[in-house]
Amino acid sequence: MSGTSTSAMNGHDAATPEARARLSFDLDVDIAIVGAGLAGLTVALEAARLGASIAVLEGRHVGWGASGHHLGTVMPGFGLPVADLVERVGREDAQELWALSKEGADHVRSLATEEAMPGIAMSEGVLEVSNVDAGEALISRLQTLSDDFGTEVEGWQVERVRAELRTDRYFHGIYFPKAFQIDPRRYVHGLAAQARRAGARIFEDTPVVSIDPSGIRKRIVTPSARLRASHIVLCGNVHLGAPLRRLSETLLPVWRYAAVSEPLGERLGEVIAFRGSVMDFDGIDQFRIVDGDRLLWASPETTWEAKPKRFAAAIQRRISTVFPRLGKVAIADVFGGAVGTTVHGMPQIGQLRKGLWVASGFGRQGIATSAMAGLLVARSILWGDERWRLFSPFELVWAGGPTGRVAGHLIGKWTRGSSAAAGVLARYRERARLKERQREARLAEANRLAGTRAPPRRRPPPGQPRPARSPALPPESAAAGEHESGPSSH
Numbered sequence: 001m002s003g004t005s006t007s008a009m010n011g012h013d014a015a016t017p018e019a020r021a022r023l024s025f026d027l028d029v030d031i032a033i034v035g036a037g038l039a040g041l042t043v044a045l046e047a048a049r050l051g052a053s054i055a056v057l058e059g060r061h062v063g064w065g066a067s068g069h070h071l072g073t074v075m076p077g078f079g080l081p082v083a084d085l086v087e088r089v090g091r092e093d094a095q096e097l098w099a100l101s102k103e104g105a106d107h108v109r110s111l112a113t114e115e116a117m118p119g120i121a122m123s124e125g126v127l128e129v130s131n132v133d134a135g136e137a138l139i140s141r142l143q144t145l146s147d148d149f150g151t152e153v154e155g156w157q158v159e160r161v162r163a164e165l166r167t168d169r170y171f172h173g174i175y176f177p178k179a180f181q182i183d184p185r186r187y188v189h190g191l192a193a194q195a196r197r198a199g200a201r202i203f204e205d206t207p208v209v210s211i212d213p214s215g216i217r218k219r220i221v222t223p224s225a226r227l228r229a230s231h232i233v234l235c236g237n238v239h240l241g242a243p244l245r246r247l248s249e250t251l252l253p254v255w256r257y258a259a260v261s262e263p264l265g266e267r268l269g270e271v272i273a274f275r276g277s278v279m280d281f282d283g284i285d286q287f288r289i290v291d292g293d294r295l296l297w298a299s300p301e302t303t304w305e306a307k308p309k310r311f312a313a314a315i316q317r318r319i320s321t322v323f324p325r326l327g328k329v330a331i332a333d334v335f336g337g338a339v340g341t342t343v344h345g346m347p348q349i350g351q352l353r354k355g356l357w358v359a360s361g362f363g364r365q366g367i368a369t370s371a372m373a374g375l376l377v378a379r380s381i382l383w384g385d386e387r388w389r390l391f392s393p394f395e396l397v398w399a400g401g402p403t404g405r406v407a408g409h410l411i412g413k414w415t416r417g418s419s420a421a422a423g424v425l426a427r428y429r430e431r432a433r434l435k436e437r438q439r440e441a442r443l444a445e446a447n448r449l450a451g452t453r454a455p456p457r458r459r460p461p462p463g464q465p466r467p468a469r470s471p472a473l474p475p476e477s478a479a480a481g482e483h484e485s486g487p488s489s490h
Contacts, residue, residue, distance in 0.1 A: 020061065023203035023225045029053040031381060032220055032229035034208055037067035038367060039359040040235035041191040041202075042107075042374025048198035050382045055227060056200060057220065059207035063188035065237065066337035071258060071286055071298055072187070072367070073277045074108050075126050075179035076101040076151060079364035080345035082144055088344075089393050091148065097390055098149045104372025105179070112182045117190030119183065121290075125276030126179035129161055129170040134281075138172045145174075152178050164274040169322050181277050181288060184367070208236075213356040231381050233357040237340045247358065250348070251340030254363050257311040258298040260290070261319075262330040268293050271325050283364070285322065295319065295329060308334040339363030346394040349373045357381070 031047050033040045036058035044054045058064075076098060078085065086094045112120045130138065138155055145151040156173035192202055212219040213232060220227040234247060272278075272289060279286040287297040299315050312331045319329045341363035342348060347370075348361040357380075359373040379385040 020204050021202075023055070023057065023206045023222050023227065026226045026228075027055055027201075028217075028228045029055045029201075030229065031055075031231045031233060031378075032057065032218070032227055033233045033235060034211075034220075035235035035237065036062045036192065036202055036204065037065060037235060037237065038063075038188060038191070038370040039362065039374050040233070041188065041195050042371050043233050043235065043359065043378045044200040044202070044374075045191060045195040045198055046375050046378035047382060048195060048200040050378065052378075052382060054195070054200035055229070056195070056202040057206045057208055057222065057227070058202065058204045059236075061204045062192045062202065063185065066339040066363075067184070067188050067370075069258075069335050069337035070184050070256075070367075071277060071288065071296060072182045072184040073126060073179070073279070073286070074105050074182065074367045075176050076105050076368055077366070078346055078369060079341070082141070082149070084345070089390075093390055095149060096387070098151075100372050100376065100387065100390070101368050102151070104370070104375065105368035107371045107375060108182070108187070108367055109180065111191065111194065112187055116194065117186050120186045120190065121183045122180055123275055123288075124177065124180050125274070126176040126181070127156070127161075127164070127173050127274055127276060127278050128176070128281060129165070129173040129278060130281050131169065131171070133158070133171045135172055138174065142174065152176070164272075165278065165323075166271045166273075166325060167323050170280070179276070182367075187367070213353060216355075218355055231355045231357060233359060233377055233381075234352075235359050237338075237360050237362070247352075247360070251342060251361055251363075252303065253305075253338050254301045254303055254341050255305050255336055255338050256298055256301045257306075257308050257315070257334055257336030258296060259312060259315040259331045259334045261295040261297070262332045263291070263293045264295060264326065264329065265293055267326065268295060271323050285318070287319075294332070295326075305338065308336050311336070342394070344394050346391065347373060348394070349376060349391045350388045351380070 030052040031043070031054050033043050033054065033056045036056050040056055040058075041062070044056050048054045078097070078101060080088070082094070082098075085097065088094075089097070109122075111117070112122060114120060114122075142153055142155045145153045154175040154177065156175055158171050161170050161173040162168070196202060206222050206224075209221045209223060211221075211232065217228045217230060218232045220229070220232065237251065268289065272295070275289055277286065277288045284300050285298070287295060290296045297315050297319055299311050299318070312334045315334070316329055316331055319326060340361050342361040345364070346361070347365050348358050351357050357377050359370075359377050362370045362373070376385065376388050380388050
């Protein structure tokens with residue numbers, strides 16, 4: 001996100017009557033897409049470019065949910081850690097999945113240009129930082145990402161991290177030079193514009209009442225019209241609602257809120273020199289500089305919806321805790337949206353039954369994954385690409401309903417608490433090591449100075465007389481003595 005001109009600050013972008021058109025007449029198409037978010041619009045754009053007739057049905061407006069309200073970070077990978085991914089599907093399939101996510105990031109980069117999407121505000125580099133001193137784990141992860149998954153990464157030592165981020169909260173870091181960030185509102189609306197130019201028809205304010213996936217031609221009923229299609233792609237996330245309740249209940253709804261600060265002037269650059277996105281390994285903090293001197297900061301997740309303004313004070317306190325030199329940061333606006341997260345930590349991508357597809361569950365996955373899913377589903381339908389089967393091990397799993405939300409809330413609190421405790425302990429150990437090094441340095445300096453002094457005179461034991469000093473001779477006597485005691489001549 002680039003700052004005040006987007007997302008939270010100005011609300012929904014102005015749209016033409018055509019852009020906000022409802023479906024008011026019966027329609028037949030090759031592919032019907034439910035949901036005009038990042039994944040749905042990517043399916044629409046790619047399938048339209050490949051020659052299919054496309055209709056996108058959106059219950060509200062383009063990008064109204066999480067797709068238009070996030071920090072815009074684009075990098076490869078999934079919500080499931082690499083080690084867990086390898087354990088679940090094996091190294092070869094994990095490498096293929098990772099390559100797909102890199103393909104998604106490359107696709108976003110190719111679309112998000114200033115020529116195609118003016119004001120996209122792309123900036124380079126993402127830094128992941130550790131809350132604890134985890135040097136050995138860092139080396140292991142660097143080797144895995146670089147050697148096994150072909151990702152360009154750099155390991156940053158503590159000194160380098162703290163030169164860029166003036167705080168003692170962070171230790172080591174992993175820098176992704178090829179990752180980048182964009183304005184998500186500009187991107188989602190630019191994606192819709194490109195899809196329309198390619199021939200896709202997008203109908204907003206058109207909720208789905210029912211879906212009949214049986215037969216060769218599937219049927220969708222809306223409040224004012226019916227639609228028939230050979231393929232239906234479900235991209236509605238947690239907002240699919242009653243017609244697809246069984247699918248939406250496989251997703252745990254998670255809300256994340258972010259704040260944009262008032263302009264902070266030069267003091268922001270003095271404290272945060274890094275210009276890309278910063279996120280910690282525990283997924284608690286994520287932030288970056290926008291508009292030159294504003295701070296964009298995301299709060300921890302919650303499984304319950306609330307008014308965004310309620311999180312302003314919490315985000316303000318968090319910024320002051322991590323960067324006390326900034327003082328109390330004035331908040332200009334707070335925004336947020338709901339995403340759907342899966343139990344297994346991977347997105348839901350694939351064919352549910354013949355002609356019925358899903359591309360959902362992108363909470364904690366990122367823009368690259370939603371782009372990859374869109375490409376994969378469109379090419380699977382029109383080219384017969386079978387790589388979607390790589391996601392088959394990650395089946396639809398019920399998220400637990402209200403009980404799952406309570407459990408998710410408690411797990412989140414425990415994760416944040418344990419992360420905070422680990423950080424406090426790590427900083428205590430660091431201060432203890434520093435004090436020990438300072439003590440050793442003072443001791444070494446004292447020993448060095450002691451070695452340059454003349455050795456102290458020994459005093460005789462008590463009661464023992466001091467040795468008498470020889471009387472000093474005048475120079476003439478000394479010279480005569482030398483002459484008299486000189487060698488005799490023969």
